[in-house]
Amino acid sequence: METQAIMDFEKQHIVQTYRRPPFVLERGEGVYLYDTEGRRYLDFVAGLAVNALGYGDPEVLATMQAQAAKLIHVSNLYHTIPHVELARRLVEHSFADRVFFCNSGTEANEAAIKFARKWARTNFGEGKTKLVAFSGAFHGRTMGSLALTPRDKYQKPFAPLMPQVAIATFNDLDSAEAVIDDATCAVFVEPLQGEGGVNSASCDFLQGLRELCDAHNALLVVDEVQCGMARTGTLWAYEHAGITPDIMTLAKPLGGGLPIGVTLVTEEVAQVMAPGDHGSTFAAGCLVTALACLVFDRISDPDFLAGVREKGQYLQEQLQVLQAKGVPISQVRGRGLIWALETPLAAAQVVMGGYEEGIIVTVAGEHVVRLMPPLIIEGEHIDELMPALERAFRKAQESA
Ligand SMILES: *Cc1c(COP(=O)(O)O)cnc(C)c1O
Numbered sequence: 001m002e003t004q005a006i007m008d009f010e011k012q013h014i015v016q017t018y019r020r021p022p023f024v025l026e027r028g029e030g031v032y033l034y035d036t037e038g039r040r041y042l043d044f045v046a047g048l049a050v051n052a053l054g055y056g057d058p059e060v061l062a063t064m065q066a067q068a069a070k071l072i073h074v075s076n077l078y079h080t081i082p083h084v085e086l087a088r089r090l091v092e093h094s095f096a097d098r099v100f101f102c103n104s105g106t107e108a109n110e111a112a113i114k115f116a117r118k119w120a121r122t123n124f125g126e127g128k129t130k131l132v133a134f135s136g137a138f139h140g141r142t143m144g145s146l147a148l149t150p151r152d153k154y155q156k157p158f159a160p161l162m163p164q165v166a167i168a169t170f171n172d173l174d175s176a177e178a179v180i181d182d183a184t185c186a187v188f189v190e191p192l193q194g195e196g197g198v199n200s201a202s203c204d205f206l207q208g209l210r211e212l213c214d215a216h217n218a219l220l221v222v223d224e225v226q227c228g229m230a231r232t233g234t235l236w237a238y239e240h241a242g243i244t245p246d247i248m249t250l251a252k253p254l255g256g257g258l259p260i261g262v263t264l265v266t267e268e269v270a271q272v273m274a275p276g277d278h279g280s281t282f283a284a285g286c287l288v289t290a291l292a293c294l295v296f297d298r299i300s301d302p303d304f305l306a307g308v309r310e311k312g313q314y315l316q317e318q319l320q321v322l323q324a325k326g327v328p329i330s331q332v333r334g335r336g337l338i339w340a341l342e343t344p345l346a347a348a349q350v351v352m353g354g355y356e357e358g359i360i361v362t363v364a365g366e367h368v369v370r371l372m373p374p375l376i377i378e379g380e381h382i383d384e385l386m387p388a389l390e391r392a393f394r395k396a397q398e399s400a
Helices: 003-013 058-070 082-092 105-124 143-147 152-158 173-179 203-215 237-241 286-300 302-324 347-356 379-399
Strands: 025-029 032-035 040-043 098-102 130-134 165-168 184-189 219-223 247-250 261-265 331-335 338-342 368-371
Touching: 040 379, 058 286, 082 098, 082 261, 082 286, 098 105, 105 143, 105 184, 105 219, 105 247, 105 261, 130 173, 143 152, 165 173, 173 203, 184 203, 203 219, 203 237, 286 302, 302 331, 302 338, 302 379, 347 368, 347 379
Parallel strands: 130 165, 130 184, 184 219, 219 247
Antiparallel strands: 025 032, 032 040, 098 261, 247 261, 331 338, 338 368
16 A cells, blocks of 8 residues: 555544554664655654664564464463563562563553452451542553543543542642542552653652551552653662552563553562452463563663663753753753653644654653653764754744
8 A cells, every 4th residue: 555545544444543643654773763655763752662672673573583483372371481481570670579461551550450459458348449649640541540540631531430539739748648548549650750741750759658658558559651661760760769669560661562561569469369350361471471571681781771871861961952052942851761841832743843854752741742762772863863853843933
């Protein structure tokens, strides 16, 4: 099919839950994507923080080929090797004692909700079912996690939502204290909100939540679906606050582009779950978990993590240079390799301008441009981004 025919078919036959730009991506190499017309794009979205190792990585391909030749899927009914190897890596490098595998971020949060409800019921009886989340949060779009994602556009058309949810103000401990009580079974927080605009939870806030959860026998759930796995420069984004959660959810980058979700838990939480309590047909498939082992080994390497911090600092400096040059950016915020540019302009306009300049960036709100490149990005790519990004902003400014 011709490029235009592909886009026409999409318009006609795909449920229009996404507004896609006018090009068709066909292949990738390193940190670049190529469309069907042969145009090259420098990728600062990484498939929504998924493609941490970029495109066409030879180890990724070799691992997939080797595992695909052995076994792709047999279901959770049977013992297999790669899912155990992945679990071992995850528990050795985190607070967790056990993991539950699923297929996406929203599923990982659904599992966390169910685990918290059963944990509370088992230990404290009926009535301890309340869940707390925060303004600006994004925890997913299925009916449980959607209730923890307080945005009218996402929630209103699908009401009624799961009951027993309270929303407090992000980074406001007084607001959290007002809703966390003895009826609360779990508090969900992103240590760095991605979709909500790249907002870091302060150390005080995370420490305060830990104390409130302890005081009221509630579980602290950190959603690291977007900010985990080195994105902020440390393996886990909660590390800098010096706290330990009871549950952590992961997804986006772990599967190297294949779908995976994980709910990591302490032994105490795991103990309430029995055979048949929860499950998933596709979860922990051999292909995806074998690939995730490789992704995890590469990303958790201390040198790799140091590289993310270094390149992140360089990216921050260069973005601040852009701001100092008078590009309409009111704030530069982020950590590691996830950054937001707050702008008075329409962020979507800047993104469109970027496509014309051969760069791919995205939004995180109406006036926030978000950058989250593959973690293998180099300084030279950051240098390449800057003039194109500047032109995208200038263009948006002129047409405003
Ligand atoms: C993307 C995201 C999710 C949902 O993940 P899906 O894989 O799209 O279901 C949940 N939490 C956070 C923080 C996310 O960024």
